[in-house]
Amino acid sequence: MVPQQKTSPMPFHRYKPFAPVDLPDRTWPSKTIDAAPRWLSTDLRDGNQALIEPMDPARKHEMFRLLVEMGYKEIEVGFPSASQTDFDFVRSLIEDGLIPDDVQISVLTQAREDLIERTVQSLVGAKRATVHLYNATAPTFRRVVFRVDREACKDIAVQGTRHVMRFAEQYLDGTEYFGYEYSPEIFIDTELDFALEVCEAVMDVWNPGPGREIILNLPATVERSTPNVYADQIEWMSRNLSRREHVVLSVHPHNDRGTGVASAELAVMAGADRVEGCLFGHGERTGNVCLVTLGMNLFSQGVDPRIDFSDIDEIRRTVEHCTQLPVAPRHPYGGDLVYTAFSGSHQDAIKKGFAAQEEAAGAAGAPVDEHTWDVPYLPIDPKDVGRNYEAVIRVNSQSGKGGVSYIMQRDHSLDLPRRLQIEFSQVIQKFTDAEGGEFAADRIWEIFSTTYLADQGPVAVLAHRSSTDGDGTYRIEADARVNGEIRELSGTGNGPISAFCDALADVDVKVRVMDYVEHSMGEDGDARAAAYVEAEIDGRVVWGVGIHSSITTASLKALCSAIARV
Numbered sequence: 318m319v320p321q322q323k324t325s326p327m328p329f330h331r332y333k334p335f336a337p338v339d340l341p342d343r344t345w346p347s348k349t350i351d352a353a354p355r356w357l358s359t360d361l362r363d364g365n366q367a368l369i370e371p372m373d374p375a376r377k378h379e380m381f382r383l384l385v386e387m388g389y390k391e392i393e394v395g396f397p398s399a400s401q402t403d404f405d406f407v408r409s410l411i412e413d414g415l416i417p418d419d420v421q422i423s424v425l426t427q428a429r430e431d432l433i434e435r436t437v438q439s440l441v442g443a444k445r446a447t448v449h450l451y452n453a454t455a456p457t458f459r460r461v462v463f464r465v466d467r468e469a470c471k472d473i474a475v476q477g478t479r480h481v482m483r484f485a486e487q488y489l490d491g492t493e494y495f496g497y498e499y500s501p502e503i504f505i506d507t508e509l510d511f512a513l514e515v516c517e518a519v520m521d522v523w524n525p526g527p528g529r530e531i532i533l534n535l536p537a538t539v540e541r542s543t544p545n546v547y548a549d550q551i552e553w554m555s556r557n558l559s560r561r562e563h564v565v566l567s568v569h570p571h572n573d574r575g576t577g578v579a580s581a582e583l584a585v586m587a588g589a590d591r592v593e594g595c596l597f598g599h600g601e602r603t604g605n606v607c608l609v610t611l612g613m614n615l616f617s618q619g620v621d622p623r624i625d626f627s628d629i630d631e632i633r634r635t636v637e638h639c640t641q642l643p644v645a646p647r648h649p650y651g652g653d654l655v656y657t658a659f660s661g662s663h664q665d666a667i668k669k670g671f672a673a674q675e676e677a678a679g680a681a682g683a684p685v686d687e688h689t690w691d692v693p694y695l696p697i698d699p700k701d702v703g704r705n706y707e708a709v710i711r712v713n714s715q716s717g718k719g720g721v722s723y724i725m726q727r728d729h730s731l732d733l734p735r736r737l738q739i740e741f742s743q744v745i746q747k748f749t750d751a752e753g754g755e756f757a758a759d760r761i762w763e764i765f766s767t768t769y770l771a772d773q774g775p776v777a778v779l780a781h782r783s784s785t786d787g788d789g790t791y792r793i794e795a796d797a798r799v800n801g802e803i804r805e806l807s808g809t810g811n812g813p814i815s816a817f818c819d820a821l822a823d824v825d826v827k828v829r830v831m832d833y834v835e836h837s838m839g840e841d842g843d844a845r846a847a848a849y850v851e852a853e854i855d856g857r858v859v860w861g862v863g864i865h866s867s868i869t870t871a872s873l874k875a876l877c878s879a880i881a882r883v
């Protein structure tokens with residue numbers, strides 16, 4: 318019987334389960350996502366406010382440039398009333414003409430008149446801008462933080478919206494497109510009927526209609542439910558909001574339970590039109606939802622993310638520079654190790670997958686990097702995000718023949734026969750077991766060379782001549798070093814290998830060849846050739862390898878290599 322798990326000593330009784338939504342006719346579970354939502358990057362706001370060291374102006378500009386280059390069209394650039402630095406950054410974007418005409422910047426403010434005025438002032442001269450106003454609506458916040466009832470809480474949002482409109486009119490007459498976003502902060506914990514009531518009251522003031530959308534952003538400020546509950550909440554809101562066609566229903570998931578991405582995806586299935594997040598999931602606590610993962614998840618399903626992730630390492634480096642925080646090596650799509658297999662069975666499948674991919678592309682007459690991707694263990698082609706195949710297979714003690722032979726093939730054009738793959742991977746395994754850690758490709762080659770190509774064995778061919786008799790008998794004469802002595806050997810057979818084995822019998826070296834494989838190591842005429850010999854010598858079966866520009870020399874070297882191994 319399997320041992321029973323014990324009751325945890327942790328005080329789990331202190332926590333209560335999240336209440337589900339009563340929505341038996343929910344429709345989102347059977348939806349699929351076939352188009353990208355509108356994205357808003359809040360790297361410069363929610364991302365920035367959670368950094369140990371908030372970005373300085375140079376880093377903020379760098380981040381803004383990256384986001385624009387990647388294709389984000391809605392970028393929350395800060396909280397201008399928070400500090401002079403934030404205010405000045407917004408001003409510099411506007412005054413230095415750094416905002417492309419097709420990018421809508423947005424700024425966040427609390428629903429306080431003085432802060433709203435300063436916020437709107439920061440936008441003077443912007444062609445397109447959105448003010449994003451928030452106030453917390455959840456019961457604990459009403460009771461603990463604001464000490465207000467529902468009516469007064471709603472009034473904060475309503476008055477805030479009025480202030481935004483008034484100040485926009487006062488200061489932003491040059492702005493071609495002025496947008497408004499409202500967030501009932503902590504939406505996830507707010508009673509749905511109350512969240513709806515507040516959003517409706519805000520809409521009554523803003524008065525959305527044709528050409529005048531309102532963004533209603535429903536944040537999972539602190540992610541506390543399973544993603545299906547968030548999806549139910551979003552579907553409920555989407556169904557019940559009035560003027561729905563003029564509402565851009567936005568979600569703003571955080572990742573406290575580690576399910577931010579799932580929450581965002583299910584929310585889009587449930588009707589959300591827009592997703593707010595940060596590159597690589599920066600943001601408060603465990604972060605905002607990761608925009609890279611969301612976009613690349615779409616890409617991996619054949620859906621255009623409408624964002625360019627084709628140089629993922631440059632994106633990662635820039636984000637790391639700006640945030641001064643590292644991206645985890647396992648982070649989806651962008652981490653250092655996410656396209657790397659160390660383990661034997663994964664490597665084997667990937668190696669076979671690459672070969673099958675080439676074959677399938679060839680059969681379809683398509684370039685391999687255009688052909689439908691179907692390689693085991695690799696959800697996307699690393700090349701599509703600017704990675705090469707160098708790091709796909711790395712060798713340590715968990716690796717098997719597939720990985721080792723993949724490296725031999727990739728780096729040295731050596732297509733080891735299957736039983737040699739097994740033999741050589743056992744050689745490598747002894748080293749990795751003894752030394753531990755990762756074995757770089759150079760080290761694997763070094764071990765291969767000393768094991769198979771050292772030319773230091775008891776028999777070495779110095780020169781050879783061959784001819785074929787009229788009856789087809791192959792005749793070889795070789796100058797060889799045998800156990801330190803130079804000898805002239807001659808023998809006959811049906812080819813160089815058997816003739817040389819015959820010659821070796823004269824000096825008491827008995828070799829029985831069991832398998833022989835050769836191939837050219839390149840496309841051009843003067844490419845070298847590799848020969849592999851499996852031979853039984855003194856009761857042991859071993860492989861030998863020879864590499865030379867002459868295939869005959871390569872095969873003789875392979876035989877000598879096998880002898881040396883015994």
Ligand SMILES: CC(=O)SCCNC(=O)CCNC(=O)[C@H](O)C(C)(C)COP(=O)(O)OP(=O)(O)OC[C@H]1O[C@@H](n2cnc3c(N)ncnc32)[C@H](O)[C@@H]1OP(=O)(O)O
Nearest residue numbers: 366396398399400426427428429451452453462463502538
């Ligand atoms: C979920 C989120 O990420 S929301 C965004 C959070 N980001 C930030 O807070 C970063 C920028 N913030 C700041 O720099 C400062 O908070 C400021 C400048 C905006 C305001 O600073 P202060 O005036 O010192 O107020 P403080 O930060 O302590 O805020 C708390 C006060 O604001 C009130 N408040 C908080 N949020 C809101 C809101 N959205 N609307 C209206 N009032 C609010 C609180 O009730 C509290 O009021 P009280 O002092 O009467 O009790």
Ligand SMILES: CC(C)C(=O)C(=O)O
Nearest residue numbers: 451500502503536538
């Ligand atoms: C201001 C809002 C959208 C927010 O950042 C949150 O709720 O997490």
